Amino acid sequence: MPTTNQTDFSGRPDSQGHFGRYGGMFVAETLMGPLQELREAYENCILDGAFQADLEADLRDYVGRPSSLYYARQLSRKIGGARIYLKREDLNHTGAHKINNTIGQALLAKRMGKTRIIAETGAGQHGVATATVAARLGLECVVYMGSVDIARQEANVYRMRMLGARVVAVESGSKTLKDALNEAMRDWVTNVDNTFYIIGTVAGPHPYPVMVREFQAVIGREAREQILLQAGRLPDALVACVGGGSNAIGLFHPFLGDASVAMYGVEAAGEGLETGRHAAPLCAGTPGVLHGNRTYLMQDENGQIIETHSISAGLDYPGVGPEHAWLKESGRASYVSITDQEALDAFHQLTRSEGIIPALESSHALAYATKLAAGMSTDQIVLVNLSGRGDKDMHTVAGLDGLKI
Amino acid sequence: MSRISQRFEQLKARNKTALIPFITAGDPDPDVTVPLMHAMAAAGGSIIELGVPFSDPMADGPVIQRANERALKHNISLRDVIGMVRRFREQDRDTPVVLMGYLNPIEALGYEQFAKLAGEAGVDGVITVDIPPEEADEYLAALQAHGIDPIFLLAPTSGEQRIKRICDAASGFVYYVSVKGTTGAASLAIGEVASKVFHIRKSTRLPVGVGFGIKDPESAQAVAQVADAVIVGSVLVNQIESLAGQPDDIAPALSNTISQMRIAMDLI
Numbered sequence: 001m002p003t004t005n006q007t008d009f010s011g012r013p014d015s016q017g018h019f020g021r022y023g024g025m026f027v028a029e030t031l032m033g034p035l036q037e038l039r040e041a042y043e044n045c046i047l048d049g050a051f052q053a054d055l056e057a058d059l060r061d062y063v064g065r066p067s068s069l070y071y072a073r074q075l076s077r078k079i080g081g082a083r084i085y086l087k088r089e090d091l092n093h094t095g096a097h098k099i100n101n102t103i104g105q106a107l108l109a110k111r112m113g114k115t116r117i118i119a120e121t122g123a124g125q126h127g128v129a130t131a132t133v134a135a136r137l138g139l140e141c142v143v144y145m146g147s148v149d150i151a152r153q154e155a156n157v158y159r160m161r162m163l164g165a166r167v168v169a170v171e172s173g174s175k176t177l178k179d180a181l182n183e184a185m186r187d188w189v190t191n192v193d194n195t196f197y198i199i200g201t202v203a204g205p206h207p208y209p210v211m212v213r214e215f216q217a218v219i220g221r222e223a224r225e226q227i228l229l230q231a232g233r234l235p236d237a238l239v240a241c242v243g244g245g246s247n248a249i250g251l252f253h254p255f256l257g258d259a260s261v262a263m264y265g266v267e268a269a270g271e272g273l274e275t276g277r278h279a280a281p282l283c284a285g286t287p288g289v290l291h292g293n294r295t296y297l298m299q300d301e302n303g304q305i306i307e308t309h310s311i312s313a314g315l316d317y318p319g320v321g322p323e324h325a326w327l328k329e330s331g332r333a334s335y336v337s338i339t340d341q342e343a344l345d346a347f348h349q350l351t352r353s354e355g356i357i358p359a360l361e362s363s364h365a366l367a368y369a370t371k372l373a374a375g376m377s378t379d380q381i382v383l384v385n386l387s388g389r390g391d392k393d394m395h396t397v398a399g400l401d402g403l404k405i
Numbered sequence: 406m407s408r409i410s411q412r413f414e415q416l417k418a419r420n421k422t423a424l425i426p427f428i429t430a431g432d433p434d435p436d437v438t439v440p441l442m443h444a445m446a447a448a449g450g451s452i453i454e455l456g457v458p459f460s461d462p463m464a465d466g467p468v469i470q471r472a473n474e475r476a477l478k479h480n481i482s483l484r485d486v487i488g489m490v491r492r493f494r495e496q497d498r499d500t501p502v503v504l505m506g507y508l509n510p511i512e513a514l515g516y517e518q519f520a521k522l523a524g525e526a527g528v529d530g531v532i533t534v535d536i537p538p539e540e541a542d543e544y545l546a547a548l549q550a551h552g553i554d555p556i557f558l559l560a561p562t563s564g565e566q567r568i569k570r571i572c573d574a575a576s577g578f579v580y581y582v583s584v585k586g587t588t589g590a591a592s593l594a595i596g597e598v599a600s601k602v603f604h605i606r607k608s609t610r611l612p613v614g615v616g617f618g619i620k621d622p623e624s625a626q627a628v629a630q631v632a633d634a635v636i637v638g639s640v641l642v643n644q645i646e647s648l649a650g651q652p653d654d655i656a657p658a659l660s661n662t663i664s665q666m667r668i669a670m671d672l673i
Contacts, residue, residue, distance in 0.1 A: 303513030
């Protein structure tokens with residue numbers, strides 16, 4: 001599946017945060033000044049050797065990087081096609097890729113002299129990763145979470161509270177991730193002098209999509225080195241799940257210049273794209289403006305954002321990072337979808353064949369990867385981002401089996 | 406000269422400040438909106454500001470968020486809101502009407518189509534919370550082609566250069582958001598507002614309106630001493646919420662609040 005696209009992907013976004021016609025800064029005027037300040041601080045930090053050294057040390061000693069690249073031999077044999085490698089972000093401290101980004105942004109917050117951290121969260125993974133770094137750096141932390149998500153992710157809510165964060169239940173709109181983001185934005189606009197907003201994905205206004213990408217690109221940089229070392233060649237395909245899309249961009253970005261490497265972003269088809277109950281804006285949505293950027297959205301014909309559905313709270317978001325919208329339009333990456341049931345099947349398959357319990361989010365990537373690998377030859381390679389572990393999903397999966405734990 | 410500019414000229418000639426009441430279109434019920442617009446104009450509203458409901462009103466506090474939710478229960482669309490303005494215009498050709506909302510419903514309709522329909526219906530100005538001038542070339546061209554004033558927000562965090570840039574893109578008036586926060590937020594500090602408005606006037610000859618945090622006749626009067634327009638929203642929307650079960654009582658209640666503010670403002 002080599003692509004012949006010759007576009008230069010390295011020079012994006014432009015200075016105003018545009019990826020083609022996507023991205024940008026669509027926020028209320030009160031936030032334009034603070035976003036400019038953030039952009040300058042971020043740009044100074046990436047050029048600052050001392051900041052980079054602090055970040056690298058934290059990623060190594062606190063997060064546990066590099067995360068391993070694991071050849072899933074039993075799973076590959078069962079599928080009988082391409083060899084499947086797993087990038088083990090599930091082994092990171094706090095159990096997912098989210099901490100790569102929160103470590104970076106929290107260090108930046110500290111540099112900027114901010115004393116208070118806020119965040120939005122869906123499944124709770126980003127909230128936990130934020131509460132964790134806030135505890136360590138001694139920063140006050142408030143996490144906004146939709147009340148529907150609070151009900152389905154009780155364990156993570158408890159973890160955040162133990163870490164000293166205040167978890168605020170959001171009761172407006174659909175009471176899920178998008179509403180938590182709205183509420184966090186409202187907090188930020190009110191407390192902008194002392195508060196740093198740690199966005200958990202590659203969405204939001206510029207510079208968030210590029211900043212979060214750069215903090216997550218450590219995934220792809222490591223994976224590229226590791227696969228060259230272990231297999232002696234680049235993979236034929238990369239597969240990652242896409243909610244907002246930070247783990248996918250983190251994996252994809254360092255490979256964008258490798259024309260032979262195909263990329264698949266996997267959205268949540270929920271109960272099926274044809275039912276309308278899904279969370280797949282790239283596969284079944286249209287472009288619009290939400291949460292500070294222009295991107296693909298789940299919306300009705302009047303431009304109202306519609307409710308999404310996925311078994312995994314982390315993919316339950318009606319937008320997607322603007323760089324994905326652009327990668328889709330340019331043809332560099334392909335976007336596909338996987339239903340709740342297919343993701344569950346992949347969850348059980350990996351658990352039984354490799355002894356690794358994946359997050360339901362990551363199970364979407366696994367489900368597509370196994371479909372893809374089945375049609376490929378045994379000398380080909382599919383590299384999957386195993387973005388998080390499934391401990392947080394125990395009660396969801398048990399519930400589907402009729403059990404209460 | 407646009408209807409908005411005319412209105413400011415008339416008020417200036419009489420040494421008065423504009424009072425701009427805000428309600429969300431379709432709250433609590435689509436049938437009450439046009440009668441409420443007439444009632445607000447009769448009670449002393451100089452310009453009517455009509456909120457366009459959106460599913461994700463990020464810049465609004467809880468009061469106006471709930472108004473959006475009540476309106477969306479009736480599936481009020483941007484086209485419906487424009488239709489309300491058209492009906493208002495059948496009986497009132499003088500009172501300017503400004504729409505306030507978020508960009509996505511306008512994107513869904515298309516800038517050109519929106520500007521054409523709104524202009525024909527008698528919309529005079531549009532405030533879109535989440536479009537800064539940096540992103541607004543096409544949007545501005547469409548509004549201007551149809552004689553609609555693009556009204557932009559200025560904030561306490563806007564620096565000198567941004568103030569200049571925003572004022573250059575705007576027409577009709579500019580809207581100074583008096584506090585860092587969402588609509589219905591904490592009370593404003595009049596001293597800070599006065600010095601910021603003084604600053605803004607160095608960059609523009611457009612009238613300067615002040616909104617957010619004006620809750621009663623006293624704060625309206627204080628703001629009227631430094632600004633060209635006093636914009637009041639959450640207080641009115643709060644009244645609508647508490648009277649949602651008795652829609653006939655809404656117009657008299659809003660009229661009363663508006664005329665109290667008008668009286669206080671006219672005392673200066």
